[in-house]
Amino acid sequence: MKHLRIKVLVGLLLSSSGFGATIDQVRKKGFIQCGVSQGLPGFSEISGKGKWQGIDVDYCRGLAAAVLGDPAKVKFTPLSAKERFTALQSGEIDVLSRNTTWTLSRDTGLAVSFVGVVYYDGQGFMVRKKSGVTSAKQLDGATICVNTGTTTELNVADYFRANKMKYKMVVFEKSDEVVAAYDAGRCDVYTTDQSGLYANRVKLKKPDSHIVLPEVISKEPLGPVVRQGDDQWADINRWTLYALLEAEELGLTSVNVKKMKSSANPAVLRFLGVEKDMGKQMGLSRDWAMKVVKSVGNYGEIFERNLGAKTTLKISRGQNALWRDGGLHYAMPVR
């Protein structure tokens, strides 16, 4: 961690020119360097078998399939919340796919571009069941454990001030320590994005004696980030994400996508590059979208595999369903 920070600073100090097109660099080195979290179940973590897994990881694998034709051609850099943007700015990574909230000040002030939303999240609170608290409005005077380098610190401050409540905030550098301190009773409340609360509840000594309060105090649209000023790379990222969503909408899965080449639906044929080359303008192959879906599946498959009912997280689709199912995910048309 320290090592990386030094590398990043030295990079800013010594590198003499800006960057060329990211896609050329990626093709040259033969893999995509993808910045992920240091371990957040469901989003990006190392599995028991030593392989990276999670929704943010699958996004990067899909991107590698689109650009290099092989989902395995991606290397992961685990980053703390406070290192992530500097790592992207300095060229240490090509894309940041690390449950990162899209906000105005980040998008405009940090020389980065958000390409879309992978997961619609919101900040919530977790408390002990025996505290008897059922609503965040009852948290006056509570001590709150939080992870530094995130939007959560400011959200909590805003929420408590708006509701004229007092609080104490204990700030840690890594999320594992936040969870340990909350578990030990240092804090009454643990706050982070709701997905993170569910993910980290599994790590507590007695997961069942903690509840997530119903209030969601912020909008946290989490999505991939690229460096500003490389529009082609941003386009590739944006449309890879849309391809995942569009595939679900069109009913294409990792299993049936090859067969669907002979579909009668013109939208499907366009998507798969049968009727028209949709990849050329981005510098991708004709069948880039098919490779994406073939290798990581559509958005729904990725969600179920990493976050869904069969995982320990058991998160329902909710606002992460497609727009036609009442959710917020809406891919721009691929045509």
Place this chain on the structure above:
Amino acid sequence: MHDLKDIPLWRQPRVRGLFVQILLIVLVCWVIGTGVQNTIDNMSKRGLASGFGFLSDPAGFDIIFSMLPWSEDHSNGRAFLVALLNTLLVSFLGIVLATVIGFMVGIARLSSNWLASTLASIWVESIRNVPLLLQLFIWYFGVIQNLGGTRQSMAFYDVVFLNVRGLYFPWPKLPHEMLIFLVSFAFLFFGMRYFTLRHFRSKRVFWITLVLFTCLLWLLSGATLAFDIPAIRGFNFQGGAVLVPELVALLLGLATYTSAFVAEIVRAGFLSVNQGQFEAAASLGLNRAQTLKFVIIPQALRVIIPPLTSQYLNLTKNSSLGSAIAYPEIVLIFAGTVLTQTGMAVEIVAMTMGVYLVISLLIASVMNKYNSWIMGHGGG
């Protein structure tokens, strides 16, 4: 014999030396200048904002432990100040504590008492061979976090409470007046003692005048004996003052860790004094305490002070590990929270590095002054 004028310029040592010096200065300036210029260029090329305007922006977050009044409306600049004071506080207390423990352990290690020297050896060897970060986790998560919750607090006479959230104790309702009273009382006490003992040579005069003036001071300062006593309200104890566990864990971790090194330095210092000095002191009729005070310690200090300075510097820099256990020092608050809220990485990291540099140079210069005083004073 050659005259200087006969030697060509490039072979004259003075000229050559000067030339090399100038070359070196130019080189150093060039490296620094290019680095700075490159950073500025790269930042503007990437559209990164720069400057120190962010210091006056409102911070918007809470800090768990602050010696200055703090609320979210205060600026990032004040957050910097609060964090800096927290770093200084834990470093200062840590240095004092490490020195005291280190001297005791170091002397115990030299003791002829088998138990004392063995315990001291175990202390030194087990503590200095375990990474500090690990020790901090042991203190914080292993020891302090195992105390009871708010409702299982240990209570001492129902005014002082100890639990996982910290040590809660009563605090004067008028703290400023109390501080003024205590400080002026200290001056009064020592001033009066010096004055009365010198001019009246009587302890009775001293005590009578002290009591009278203390009463006067009490009235003038406006201090009251009203104390704010902590009590459970809602989730936590409210009222009184609290010593947060983060500070205690970091202080204990830093002090014990550094004490092991200090102990070895002290031992080396004492061993450096020739055995003959003990014998000489004994033959002069000095007892053991006098021997230590007048003969051994002054000579040992000459060996002890320089490496001790390094340990003080290490301790100060190690205090940045407090960020792992939520102690709000400068790396956690300023190079952490403020950095991510504002994104001004270069400015903030530069300021943080500057802070450690200034603190370290200050400690080093004070210790160097003390060292040269010892050298002159110790009969050299």
